[in-house]
Amino acid sequence: MDTGLKWQQKTLVxxxxxxxxxxxxxxxxxxxxxxxxxxxxxxxxxxxxxxKALLIVKWSGPVENPQPVAPSSAPQSPLSVNGSPRTVxxxxxxxxxxxxxxxxxxxxxxxxxxxxxxxxxxxxxxGLEGPHDDGYNWRKYGQKDILGAKYxxxxxxxxxxxxxxxxxxxxxxxxDEDPSMFEITYRGKHTCTQGSHSVPAPASPEKQEIKQNHHxxxxxxxxxxIENPLNYSSMASTSYGCMKSETSLFPQPSAFNKDNYDNLxxxxxxxxxxxxxxxxxxxxxxxxxxxxxxxxxxLQHSESELTEIISAANSPxxxxxxxxxxxxxxxxxxxxxxxxxx
DNA sequence: GCTATTTGACCTGT
DNA sequence: ACAGGTCAAATAGC
Numbered sequence: 194m195d196t197g198l199k200w201q202q203k204t205l206v207x208x209x210x211x212x213x214x215x216x217x218x219x220x221x222x223x224x225x226x227x228x229x230x231x232x233x234x235x236x237x238x239x240x241x242x243x244x245k246a247l248l249i250v251k252w253s254g255p256v257e258n259p260q261p262v263a264p265s266s267a268p269q270s271p272l273s274v275n276g277s278p279r280t281v282x283x284x285x286x287x288x289x290x291x292x293x294x295x296x297x298x299x300x301x302x303x304x305x306x307x308x309x310x311x312x313x314x315x316x317x318x319x320g321l322e323g324p325h326d327d328g329y330n331w332r333k334y335g336q337k338d339i340l341g342a343k344y345x346x347x348x349x350x351x352x353x354x355x356x357x358x359x360x361x362x363x364x365x366x367x368x369d370e371d372p373s374m375f376e377i378t379y380r381g382k383h384t385c386t387q388g389s390h391s392v393p394a395p396a397s398p399e400k401q402e403i404k405q406n407h408h409x410x411x412x413x414x415x416x417x418x419i420e421n422p423l424n425y426s427s428m429a430s431t432s433y434g435c436m437k438s439e440t441s442l443f444p445q446p447s448a449f450n451k452d453n454y455d456n457l458x459x460x461x462x463x464x465x466x467x468x469x470x471x472x473x474x475x476x477x478x479x480x481x482x483x484x485x486x487x488x489x490x491x492l493q494h495s496e497s498e499l500t501e502i503i504s505a506a507n508s509p510x511x512x513x514x515x516x517x518x519x520x521x522x523x524x525x526x527x528x529x530x531x532x533x534x535x
Numbered sequence: 536g537c538t539a540t541t542t543g544a545c546c547t548g549t
Numbered sequence: 550a551c552a553g554g555t556c557a558a559a560t561a562g563c
Contacts, residue, residue, distance in 0.1 A: 332540085333539075334557095335554070336541075336542075337553065339553075340551085340552060340553085346553085348555075352539090
């Protein structure tokens with residue numbers, strides 16, 4: 194791509210980021226107690242606008258913006274995902290390792306699996322705990338040092354792979370430049386529904402994070418996830434702020450706590466817990482809510498490859514970026530309604 | 536004892 | 550040949 198354009202884009206991103214940061218600082222400096230809800234909301238909206246702009250820039254940015262993987266890697270559309278071939282082959286493979294043909298077939302499918310990849314860049318603030326869960330239960334099955342990457346990549350698969358023939362997997366890669374950021378690549382869509390419902394289950398692979406973060410309020414969110422399984426990619430590509438971070442960053446949670454957000458935005462519950470790698474314990478990932486933002490699933494799906502940068506740490510309201518865009522606040526929304534911000 | 540994680544080995548694609 | 554992805558035995562935690 195044109196380096197000049199790249200540079201411009203970078204500059205623009207920098208400027209936007211700076212503006213966003215300044216807005217955040219302003220918010221911080223404004224005494225939360227003295228800030229009216231309206232004022233606070235406005236500040237949030239300013240930040241959200243910056244973040245949206247950032248996203249737009251990045252989206253439009255041709256920079257390694259990957260071609261829709263869905264089409265490329267899965268010509269038959271991601272929606273046609275079916276883990277069955279692999280299920281069969283893998284099980285078979287387990288039992289008959291010497292069946293090279295079968296194994297080969299299976300392996301081929303690893304690459305050509307009708308799956309699609311979503312890359313979500315999430316961020317966790319070093320000090321903050323990521324209370325987030327993408328709504329599914331993941332089980333780590335591998336870790337690998339990646340060439341050129343400072344941090345190893347962790348591989349997760351759906352806990353219910355065998356139980357429910359769910360072949361969704363995800364990879365978690367810590368960012369080299371910003372160790373507080375994680376890039377999560379989703380592969381395949383969940384065919385299980387239990388996963389989300391069972392999040393509270395003690396056996397959840399995220400339990401560690403849950404324990405650490407003492408957060409597990411993402412149940413309803415998970416439901417959205419489930420309700421829109423086909424939008425998994427879009428969900429995965431959705432960026433959210435860490436709700437935990439948000440709430441913890443908000444000095445006045447009473448005014449803008451998670452519930453309020455949920456109410457405000459309809460139904461987003463952006464919290465996510467991503468199974469962390471051994472060295473990455475918390476990051477927020479909020480891949481799921483996108484489908485709830487009102488955008489056509491397919492449209493979002495096509496965007497599934499977009500990599501989004503989420504500065505959860507710095508963007509307490511990141512979850513608004515899309516909501517704002519697609520849902521947007523109703524100007525007439527009674528924010529001042531007593532009790533709304535309880 | 537069960538389940539999840541770790542980690543070295545193995546397999547596949549490039 | 551190399552790098553990435555997955556498997557599976559060993560290990561750890563509950």
